[in-house]
Amino acid sequence: MMVNNQRRVSAIFAALSDPTRRGILVRLSSDGEGPVTALAKPFRISLPAISRHLRVLENAELIGRRREGRSQVIRARSDGLRPAQDWMAQCAAGWDLSFDRLDALLTEEQRKGRKDEVRNRNRR
Amino acid sequence: MKSEIEIEDNLLRLTRVFNAPRTLVFAWWTTAEKLQQWFGPKGATKCEIEMDFRVGGSFKQKMQIAGVGEFSSSAVYEEIVEPERIVYQANFGATSMRVTVEFFEEGNQTRLVLTHEGAIDRTFIKNVEQGTTSTLDRLDELVSSETLRH
Numbered sequence: 001m002m003v004n005n006q007r008r009v010s011a012i013f014a015a016l017s018d019p020t021r022r023g024i025l026v027r028l029s030s031d032g033e034g035p036v037t038a039l040a041k042p043f044r045i046s047l048p049a050i051s052r053h054l055r056v057l058e059n060a061e062l063i064g065r066r067r068e069g070r071s072q073v074i075r076a077r078s079d080g081l082r083p084a085q086d087w088m089a090q091c092a093a094g095w096d097l098s099f100d101r102l103d104a105l106l107t108e109e110q111r112k113g114r115k116d117e118v119r120n121r122n123r124r
Numbered sequence: 125m126k127s128e129i130e131i132e133d134n135l136l137r138l139t140r141v142f143n144a145p146r147t148l149v150f151a152w153w154t155t156a157e158k159l160q161q162w163f164g165p166k167g168a169t170k171c172e173i174e175m176d177f178r179v180g181g182s183f184k185q186k187m188q189i190a191g192v193g194e195f196s197s198s199a200v201y202e203e204i205v206e207p208e209r210i211v212y213q214a215n216f217g218a219t220s221m222r223v224t225v226e227f228f229e230e231g232n233q234t235r236l237v238l239t240h241e242g243a244i245d246r247t248f249i250k251n252v253e254q255g256t257t258s259t260l261d262r263l264d265e266l267v268s269s270e271t272l273r274h
Contacts, residue, residue, distance in 0.1 A: 088136055094165035095238060096127045099140045101162035102152055103126075106144040 008061070012084045015060035020045070021053050025062060025076055033075035035068070136240040146227045149234040150207035153225065165189065179204055183212065199223070 015021055020043055027039065040050040054074060057063045062080035065072050128139040142149050152158045156173040164171050167190035175183040183199040202222070203211035210225040221240050228235040 088131065090165070091240065092127070092129050092136060092138060093125070095138050096125050096129075096140075097166050098163050099127055099138075099142075099236075102149075103140075103142055105152065105162055106142055106148060109148065110144055 008083050009087045011060040012062065012081065015056050015062055016084075018053065018056075021057055024050075024053060024057065028063065028074065028076035033073050035071045035073055037071065039074055138238045140236050140238075141230070142234045142236060143232070144234060145232060146229045146234045147207045149236060150227050153210055167191065168195075177201065177204070 016025075023043065024039060027042070028034065036050065036054065037047070039054075040047055043050065054063065054065070058065065060080070062077060063074055064077050065074050067073075126140065130137040130139075152162065154177050156175045159175070160171055160173050163173070164185075164187055168187045169190070171185070171187040173183070173185050175181065179201055181201050183201065184196070185198070186194065186196045189195050197214060199212040199214040201210070201212045203209060208227055212223050214221055214223050224237075224239045224241070226237045226239075228237070
């Protein structure tokens with residue numbers, strides 16, 4: 001039951017679906033920020049591959065980048081995951097409200113059922 | 125919130141007890157005509173559901189949500205055990221997750237447990253946020269806030 005921000009939330013979940021990208025985010029959160037070359041090192045994949053992952057993270061607004069001389073410095077955006085967490089809460093609230101309606105329908109259904117039972121008994 | 129909510133590793137779980145026998149509760153999940161009467165977020169209108177309630181069958185939902193516009197989602201049923209269990213793979217845009225609905229008999233009541241898997245990894249969020257507000261605190265805060273209800 002996703003409601004608001006569907007595209008953004010989809011982008012975040014898609015970005016998080018990859019273990020390398022999750023690894024990059026976890027690393028950034030403990031190191032603060034780092035140049036692309038240093039980020040690429042522990043993952044044993046090519047620099048172009050890392051760049052592609054970074055682009056996905058950037059599109060999901062989970063990271064930001066700035067230039068420092070000739071290198072690019074990447075940092076995690078602290079509020080980046082917020083929409084995904086909001087989505088979880090929204091999802092829970094949507095279900096809770098739906099269950100309220102279901103509860104009312106079940107109560108009504110059983111009340112009717114009992115009435116019919118009494119009517120049938122009286123008829124016999 | 126009348127449901128109990130739990131967020132753990134990769135899943136979101138809601139538990140709710142209904143004052144009705146299990147077969148009755150289960151029946152409200154099995155046809156579009158019934159599901160349409162209760163299923164959907166706040167502010168949803170023109171809710172249309174098309175569904176083929178069998179393993180491998182699909183589910184499509186379309187609705188208008190006040191202030192948001194048209195919203196749609198789809199799903200495929202993976203497992204149906206009447207009246208105990210329904211499992212489906214749900215798709216919202218690029219996001220996909222498995223939803224399991226379990227119905228437990230408790231005297232004249234039914235305990236319904238709904239689990240979303242593959243939403244977001246709580247341990248992972250913790251690592252990224254490093255000790256800032258936990259997901260659960262955030263959830264409580266959001267759920268009790270008015271903004272969510274509108």
